[in-house]
Amino acid sequence: MEKVVVIGGGAAGMIAAGTAASRGKHVILLEKNDKLGKKIYITGKGRCNVTNNSDIEELLNHVTTNKNFLYSAFYTFTNDDLIQLLNKYGTSTKVERGNRVFPKSDKASDVIKALEKYMVSYDVDIRLNTEVRGILTQDQKVMGVKLANEKIINCDKIIIATGGMSYPTTGSTGDGYKFAKKIDHTIKPLKPALVPLEIEEDWIKSLQGLSLKNVSLKTMYKNKEVHTEFGEMVFTHFGISGPIVLSMSSYISDYLNNKKINAFLNLKPALDEEKLDKRMIRDFEKYSKKQFKNALSDLLPSKLIPVIIQLSGIQEDKYVNQITKEERKGLVNLFFNLPITITKTRPIKEAIITSGGIDIKEINPSTMESKKMEGLYFTGEVLDVDALTGGYNLQIAFSTGYLAGISV
Ligand SMILES: Cc1cc2nc3c(=O)[nH]c(=O)nc-3n(C[C@H](O)[C@H](O)[C@H](O)COP(=O)(O)OP(=O)(O)OC[C@H]3O[C@@H](n4cnc5c(N)ncnc54)[C@H](O)[C@@H]3O)c2cc1C
Known part of the structure; x- marks a missing residue:
């Protein structure tokens, strides 16, 4: 069975892991925090504006950077698909002003619970307190990851879902950019957005x-x-x-x-x-x-x-x-x-979103796979894509995460 390592247990990583596992992969999700989705907890002032209920073209119109890159992802895993997935795993949603979608309970934690259930139902091996320090490659192909405790996990595919650099106490400390840079990927200048x-x-x-x-x-x-x-x-x-x-x-x-x-x-x-x-x-x-x-x-x-x-x-x-x-x-x-x-x-650590990131020219928009390194995928905020407030940024994380999940 093909082994997939997902780095980061945020919105993008959790959906990528659950989706890859649902398609028969052996998936290991590595999260450096002691719990999943630490950033999701603080989204929408603790209520999590999980997506936006407008049509796909409208969603795309709210993307400020590289909207064309997201066509495939947004049409493959839509806002409706996300709402259905959350419903299926026990979190019903409601629509508020400006088509903003929230969990009915007004609790961001219910979004995390649903995503965790999704992963557990397909036997994702979730490892908390596990920090990745580097990506191992050979002949332009991924081989595995190296952990902070020096251990190595060998694998066939890697999905990087490490987020941006804003609100670093949630775990988003820009590690994905460092991994990518070391293996010759271009990082577009990192700037605070929605700040x-x-x-x-x-x-x-x-x-x-x-x-x-x-x-x-x-x-x-x-x-x-x-x-x-x-x-x-x-x-x-x-x-x-x-x-x-x-x-x-x-x-x-x-x-x-x-x-x-x-x-x-x-x-x-x-x-x-x-x-x-x-x-x-x-x-x-x-x-x-x-x-x-x-x-x-x-x-x-x-x-x-x-x-x-x-x-x-x-x-x-x-x-x-x-x-x-x-x-x-x-x-x-x-x-x-x-x-x-x-x-x-204000500085990037106070921004809602990090603008800039992995150059999308080096990523296949239909799969999220790197064009430079076989078996390496990028999803979510680590990519050079960002949107306005209203649930669009989480939809980016979910859509790109799902697309990587079905593509590995
Ligand atoms: C205050 C605030 C409010 C927001 N509100 C909303 C909202 O209501 N609606 C909306 O659409 N968007 C909102 N956003 C934006 C949204 O939270 C992000 O776009 C989204 O969380 C990005 O998801 P991600 O999975 O790409 O990254 P993240 O959620 O940042 O997840 C990355 C994960 O990777 C882990 N990680 C990083 N490096 C490593 C490593 N080396 N080893 C192992 N694990 C690692 C981190 O610990 C983290 O758990 C908000 C952001 C903030 C800061």
């Missing part, structure tokens, strides 16, 4: 913890719009984070190379200039005898008021009935275009 952003302005610190809903964030480079995102964001001690910021990071990372990016926050995207001006006139009438600093509480969260006052250039103790039309118009403009200077992304 919080650092901000230059000092006032940002006073907003720490403030979360804004229904706002929009626009980025500009050389006076041209790069991208706009609408939704929810949060201020942190270093800058900004939250769903729209993470998505934005994927669009601006190429521009950010040692350069700053201008961003504009629209605090009232549902209103146009005329409507907001009317609203402000109403509020200014209501608070006409108060000082400016006491006139904005109906329009803004309290933490934001001192910042807006400072940026407006209007004296905070000025009486509202003395504010000029120009000053009010300037204020309206500030509500629509609060200027923010993005200096850089």
Whole structure:
């Protein structure tokens, strides 16, 4: 019986192992942690947004890097296939806003349980606390793996499913890139993706913890719009984070190379200039005898008021009935275009995803096998593919893992 070693017990590795075993292979899964799927536990804030329920073309449209490489994988093992597999092994799912799919229990651990059951039902030999240190090859063909305890496991095929480099405490420490580099594979530069952003302005610190809903964030480079995102964001001690910021990071990372990016926050995207001006006139009438600093509480969260006052250039103790039309118009403009200077992304260890990785030109997209080394397969985040938030990244891990599993 052909012996397959899978390195890494994350999303990609578990599905690859179960699938290869279901097709009659003798599969050994090696995971360096003391439990499986440590990263899955923290996905979707512990609820695991396991995939997205849109059609395949739509899934592909949310892939930011190398979407064409994923056609075969996405059509061979679809989001429906994944949902059915999870159901079969005891985890039912539900669909939420934006077609995001979660386990019905809201527990990421139930996704891991289902994948473990899948592997156990086909007798995968799961070895925890087992770290791989290197790949052994001969005549451009894999021979086995070397473990941290110096032991060697001989095998016919190897599936590398070691993940990226983000959140390294989950076990994703970039080992797969080192293995691949040693045997002459090209590694595309590793960069953080879906990552919080650092901000230059000092006032940002006073907003720490403030979360804004229904706002929009626009980025500009050389006076041209790069991208706009609408939704929810949060201020942190270093800058900004939250769903729209993470998505934005994927669009601006190429521009950010040692350069700053201008961003504009629209605090009232549902209103146009005329409507907001009317609203402000109403509020200014209501608070006409108060000082400016006491006139904005109906329009803004309290933490934001001192910042807006400072940026407006209007004296905070000025009486509202003395504010000029120009000053009010300037204020309206500030509500629509609060200027923010993005200096850089947070480091890779704080990113949801590692962008870059094994060059897909060296991988067969129909099998996930290396074109440079017979019997060597790559799946999941270790590859140079990544997507936006919404369940797409896990679907990449599952689809590529499955494809490797049926191909070994
Ligand atoms: C905070 C956070 C939230 C996220 N939320 C979502 C979400 O809701 N939806 C979504 O689609 N995506 C989400 N993602 C992304 C998603 O988790 C990853 O895309 C996915 O886990 C990648 O799967 P993988 O199997 O390729 O790698 P990983 O899940 O990283 O698994 C790799 C495994 O390999 C093991 N390993 C590494 N090196 C070795 C070695 N030398 N020997 C043995 N074992 C080794 C590691 O210990 C690890 O268990 C999130 C990511 C983060 C960080």
